[in-house]
Amino acid sequence: MANNSEQLTSRPEPVSFVQRCLNSIEHVGNKLPDPAMIFLFAMILIWVLSWVFSGTQFDAIDPRTGQSIVVHNLLSGAALADFLASMVKTFTGFAPLGVVLVAMLGVGVAEHSGFINAGLKLMLKRTPQALLTPSVVLIAIVSHTATDAGYVLVIPLAGVIYFAMGRHPLAGIAAAFAGVSGGFSANFIPSGIDPLLQSFTQSAAQIIDPEIAINPLNNWFFTSASSLFIVLLGWYITDKIIEPRLQAVKIDGDKENLPVFAEITQKERNAFYVSSAVMLLGLALLYFAASSPDSPLRAPNGQLSDFKAPLMQSIVPLIFLLFWVPGIVFGFLVGTFKSSKDMVQAMSKSMSGMAYYIVMAFFCALFIAAFAKSNLGALLAIEGAQVLKSLSLPSTVTIVGIILLTAFVNLFVGSSSAKWALLGPIFVPMLMQLGISPDLTQAAYRIGDSSSNIVTPLMPYFPLVVVYCQKYVKDTGIGTLIALMLPYSIAFLVGWTVLLLGYWMLGIPLGLQSSYVYP
Numbered sequence: 001m002a003n004n005s006e007q008l009t010s011r012p013e014p015v016s017f018v019q020r021c022l023n024s025i026e027h028v029g030n031k032l033p034d035p036a037m038i039f040l041f042a043m044i045l046i047w048v049l050s051w052v053f054s055g056t057q058f059d060a061i062d063p064r065t066g067q068s069i070v071v072h073n074l075l076s077g078a079a080l081a082d083f084l085a086s087m088v089k090t091f092t093g094f095a096p097l098g099v100v101l102v103a104m105l106g107v108g109v110a111e112h113s114g115f116i117n118a119g120l121k122l123m124l125k126r127t128p129q130a131l132l133t134p135s136v137v138l139i140a141i142v143s144h145t146a147t148d149a150g151y152v153l154v155i156p157l158a159g160v161i162y163f164a165m166g167r168h169p170l171a172g173i174a175a176a177f178a179g180v181s182g183g184f185s186a187n188f189i190p191s192g193i194d195p196l197l198q199s200f201t202q203s204a205a206q207i208i209d210p211e212i213a214i215n216p217l218n219n220w221f222f223t224s225a226s227s228l229f230i231v232l233l234g235w236y237i238t239d240k241i242i243e244p245r246l247q248a249v250k251i252d253g254d255k256e257n258l259p260v261f262a263e264i265t266q267k268e269r270n271a272f273y274v275s276s277a278v279m280l281l282g283l284a285l286l287y288f289a290a291s292s293p294d295s296p297l298r299a300p301n302g303q304l305s306d307f308k309a310p311l312m313q314s315i316v317p318l319i320f321l322l323f324w325v326p327g328i329v330f331g332f333l334v335g336t337f338k339s340s341k342d343m344v345q346a347m348s349k350s351m352s353g354m355a356y357y358i359v360m361a362f363f364c365a366l367f368i369a370a371f372a373k374s375n376l377g378a379l380l381a382i383e384g385a386q387v388l389k390s391l392s393l394p395s396t397v398t399i400v401g402i403i404l405l406t407a408f409v410n411l412f413v414g415s416s417s418a419k420w421a422l423l424g425p426i427f428v429p430m431l432m433q434l435g436i437s438p439d440l441t442q443a444a445y446r447i448g449d450s451s452s453n454i455v456t457p458l459m460p461y462f463p464l465v466v467v468y469c470q471k472y473v474k475d476t477g478i479g480t481l482i483a484l485m486l487p488y489s490i491a492f493l494v495g496w497t498v499l500l501l502g503y504w505m506l507g508i509p510l511g512l513q514s515s516y517v518y519p
Contacts, residue, residue, distance in 0.1 A: 022245060026483035035463045035478055039363035042458070043370045050074040050374040060382040062375075063204075063425030069382060071375050079373075087366065094365035096151075096460040099316050101354060103152040106320035106327070108350020109343060113331030115323075116157070118272040120164055121264040129165060133175050136161070137234040140179025141227050144187045150180035151461045153319065156468050163258070168246040169472045170484065175238040177465050178488040179230065181453040184416070185446035186226035190217055193416065195303075197442060200420045204428035205438040209519075218439040219446065220511040222503060229499055233491055241487050253472045271333035275326035282322055356470075360463040368460070377413040378422050384409060385426040395434055396501060399444045402427055403497050406448025411456045416449050432518045439514035443500055451493035454485040 032038060054073035062069040073079060091097070110116050127135065136158045143150030155176040162172030185193075195216040202214040251258075264272075290297045290304055290311055299309035331337030331346075371377050388401045406423065413419050423445065431441045453459055457478050469476035504516055 022483045022486065025486060026479040028479060030475075030477035030479035032478050035457060035466060036360045036363045038457060038478070039360065039367040043363070043367040046367070046370045046374055046376060047074045049376060050370075053376070053379075058379065058383075060379065060386060062378060062382065063422060069375060069379055071379060072373055074370055074374055083370075086369075090369045091362050091365050094361055094368075094460075096464070097358070097361045097365070100152050100357065100361075100464060101351070102316050103319045104350050104354060105347050106322070106324035107153065109331070109346045110323040110327035112346035112349055113327040113336050113343075114268065114334060115272065115275055115327045115330035116160075118264055118268045118330070119276075120157075120161060122269070122272065123161075129167075132161070132165065132167075133238045134231050134235045136172060136175045137179040137183070137231045137238075138227070140176045141183050141186050141230060142189060143180055144184060144189075144191050144193070150176070151464060154180055155465060156471075159468055159472065163251075163472065168243060168249065169251070170246055170249065170469055170476075171238055171243040173465065173468050174242050174484045174488070175234055177454055177485060178234045178237070178492075181459070181461070182450060182485070182488050182492050183226070183230035183234070184450040184453060185219075186223055186230040186450070188224035188227045190220060194220070197416070197420055197446070200424045201428060201438050201442045204424040205432060207425060207429045208432045212438070214438055215511065215513040218511040218514040219443045221508070221514075222443050222500070222510045223446070225503075226496065226499065229495065230492065233495055234488065237487050237491055242484060249473060251472050252474050253470070258472070268334055271330050274333060275330040278329050279322055279326045282325065286318070353471075354467070357464050357467045361460075364458075364460055364463065367458070371412070377409075377418075380412060381409045381419060381422040382426065385423055389426065389430050395431075395436055396504075398431065398434065399436070399440065399500070399504075400497060402431075402441065402444045403448040403451075403493070403500075406445050407452040407493055410449055410452045412458060419449060420445060435517050437515045437518045439510050440504065440516050443510055447493070447496045447500060451489055451496060455482050455489045457482070 033041065050071055051073050053071040056071065058069050058071075060069045061067065074083070107116075136154075140150050140154045140158070143154045155173055158172035158176035159169035160172075163169040198214050198216040198218060201218075202212065205212045205214060289295060293302060297309065297311040297314070298304055301308075303309060304311050327346075328337065328343055331343065337343055337346075384405050388398070388405055391401070393401060406419065409419055409423070413422075420442075424442075427445065428438045428441050432438065456462065462481070466476060466478065466481055469481060473480070503510065507516065510516070
């Protein structure tokens with residue numbers, strides 16, 4: 001069970017062409033400034049570009065307003081005054097910051113009490129080495145059901161599990177990141193993202209056909225099949241490309257922060273079972289509270305998976321409680337917690353490890369707010385869609401073009417719903433006039449939206465994954481993570497596109513009440 005990091009660093013560095021390319025990308029990428037400074041420089045660039053284009057008249061129509069799109073000058077006196085006045089609110093209102101910190105408070109108690117460590121010891125005895133990677137990718141995919149839980153739970157735990165098994169922890173982090181973010185649109189369990197995207201698709205389709213109705217699960221069969229595809233592809237890339245390349249990467253993280261795995265004692269085993277029973281009891285109570293048709297945890301329409309449902313909005317607090325309470329129980333049972341002060345110190349220690357992410361989140365929040373206010377992201381998306389429309393390509397080529405354009409726009413505009421709100425009203429009616437259904441157009445969008453998530457430093461959770469990596473390899477930078485994730489991104493983009501075209505060719509239903517043609 002004990003880790004032998006020296007064994008991970010004693011093998012010769014790979015020399016294949018692919019590995020040399022990835023090494024070059026890592027080298028160049030790590031020459032970039034610190035991620036916090038990249039966000040700062042990007043914000044300044046957005047300011048300058050907003051000033052340059054603010055006086056330009058564009059023909060592109062903003063589908064959100066129905067009027068010509070306008071770039072707002074962020075260097076005007078009023079804009080700068082608003083920037084200063086809203087800086088604190090912009091930072092504290094940055095959604096990923098609250099998600100990460102609240103969840104980590106609970107996870108920190110579970111970690112420092114020994115609860116997570118004990119669970120991993122028991123799990124590692126029952127998990128075959130050969131099935132570790134596909135298990136991690138599958139769990140990462142399923143974590144989408146709980147919104148952003150995968151970023152704060154699955155990814156760091158994957159690194160711990162790989163480290164415990166004597167494998168390189170960065171390989172585990174990469175596999176989980178690929179499943180959580182790169183496989184964002186692959187899930188056999190319906191989640192809130194399905195009705196969210198469907199609502200935009202239906203509104204866009206009604207521009208052409210006011211009576212059309214789109215089923216919220218119109219892509220469910222395809223996303224379910226995509227789960228198996230992403231698991232298999234992620235498994236192969238992790239074990240055959242990523243992990244061999246990491247054999248030459250030394251684990252040099254702070255020893256006191258690296259997990260230590262000794263044999264589990266009977267006292268720890270009993271405490272883990274009791275703590276787990278407490279967690280299961282909490283889940284059972286949650287189930288009964290939500291199962292009633294008139295439960296206050298449901299949305300006004302009676303759905304639990306709707307984004308408006310209090311249950312969906314409570315995912316992060318629930319993660320906090322489901323780790324905090326069992327962690328406290330375990331800590332007092334085994335003696336790692338003697339008083340409430342020990343519990344508070346565990347929470348404080350977990351926050352001290354997030355200091356670097358908080359700094360990056362500050363600049364990231366300011367950049368994203370500036371990008372949204374300037375309207376440059378909307379302009380980029382709309383102009384790109386108009387160019388694709390003007391090319392009048394064959395249907396199959398147009399579908400591929402939509403996937404590629406979405407993947408490109410995703411490098412700058414991270415929110416899935418925000419991009420579809422811009423692109424949907426252009427793509428959906430355009431393809432309906434070519435005889436292509438809204439269901440197929442939405443499926444194409446979801447592929448592009450997922451595939452490039454894992455290689456853009458502008459994605460809000462990207463800096464957090466860098467922090468996870470630095471726990472094991474101190475000099476991990478942007479280039480390191482991009483080089484790790486690029487094989488997944490390219491393989492997902494190409495393979496997933498082929499899978500969709502194959503689905504289309506064979507006429508396999510995309511989902512409930514779906515079609516490939518319109519009308």
